[in-house]
Amino acid sequence: MEKAKVNKEVFDALENWIEVYGKRLNLALDVIYKHKGFYSKEYLALNSLSVEEICKCFIIGYELEKTKEEKLYEFYSNELDDNY
Numbered sequence: 001m002e003k004a005k006v007n008k009e010v011f012d013a014l015e016n017w018i019e020v021y022g023k024r025l026n027l028a029l030d031v032i033y034k035h036k037g038f039y040s041k042e043y044l045a046l047n048s049l050s051v052e053e054i055c056k057c058f059i060i061g062y063e064l065e066k067t068k069e070e071k072l073y074e075f076y077s078n079e080l081d082d083n084y
Helices: 008-021 025-035 041-048 051-059 068-083
Strands: 004-006 062-064
Touching: 004 008, 004 051, 008 025, 008 041, 008 062, 025 051
Parallel strands: 004 062
Antiparallel strands: none
């Protein structure tokens, strides 16, 4: 199974959470179920993830999703490489 791909805001929120609380999935799930979501400014982006996505991030891992510009650059770089 591959890592979850997350946007920059979610990536930063996850990094901040792990720095402060470690990979304590039980605590994150407690916030989701008991408090109905994240309310601290630094973790608001985590509300955009489903419970399954949060679990995947903590258990399997996560990586920063490429921007549209990065995807286009990669596509055209590969096209140029293939043609030469």
